[in-house]
Amino acid sequence: MQAKPFSFRTLVVVFLLVAVFLSLDAIVFAKEEAEKRSVAQSGAAGDKAAGKDDLKKRLTPLQYHVTQEKGTETAFTGQYYKNHQKGLYKCIVCGEPLFSSKTKFESGSGWPSFYAPLKKDVVSEHKDKDEVKTEVICSHCGAHLGHVFNDGPNPTHMRYCINSCSLDFEKGK
Ligand SMILES: [Zn+2]
Numbered sequence: 001m002q003a004k005p006f007s008f009r010t011l012v013v014v015f016l017l018v019a020v021f022l023s024l025d026a027i028v029f030a031k032e033e034a035e036k037r038s039v040a041q042s043g044a045a046g047d048k049a050a051g052k053d054d055l056k057k058r059l060t061p062l063q064y065h066v067t068q069e070k071g072t073e074t075a076f077t078g079q080y081y082k083n084h085q086k087g088l089y090k091c092i093v094c095g096e097p098l099f100s101s102k103t104k105f106e107s108g109s110g111w112p113s114f115y116a117p118l119k120k121d122v123v124s125e126h127k128d129k130d131e132v133k134t135e136v137i138c139s140h141c142g143a144h145l146g147h148v149f150n151d152g153p154n155p156t157h158m159r160y161c162i163n164s165c166s167l168d169f170e171k172g173k
Pocket residue numbers: 091092093094095096138139140141142143
């Protein structure tokens with residue numbers, strides 16, 4: 001008669017031990033996951049900072065200021081506003097082809113001007129903070145390129161006013 005209550009008690013104790021063990025395991029597992037996540041997050045932030053450092057080394061201070069801090073080069077100082085050679089203008093940051101000499105025109109503004117991008121979706125446009133001007137950025141990497149105005153020539157009547165230092169020219173046919 002003594003054996004029955006004893007084995008029942010043992011069962012309860014074993015059950016409780018297993019329950020405690022399982023919950024401890026769950027806590028440790030959750031902790032490990034949280035640590036892994038925080039390591040992954042700080043890694044991503046580190047990559048971004050490393051990317052910025054890399055860009056600062058690769059670009060001139062003006063190229064960095066214009067493309068990453070939405071700056072503007074002084075009019076009539078850039079290397080491409082009076083470039084009349086045939087070829088492609090690529091993003092200085094990522095190398096994506098953005099404009100062709102075929103749509104370049106003489107605007108008199110002192111910045112390279114195009115009436116259209118190479119393809120519709122290679123650049124993105126959105127309103128500046130002042131809600132007046134429309135900013136143009138590289139769709140591929142987000143580099144600031146310049147602004148677009150609706151006072152351009154035929155056939156689009158658009159004027160993409162782009163900083164020379166956001167561009168890299170590749171001579172072509
Ligand atoms: Zn780009």
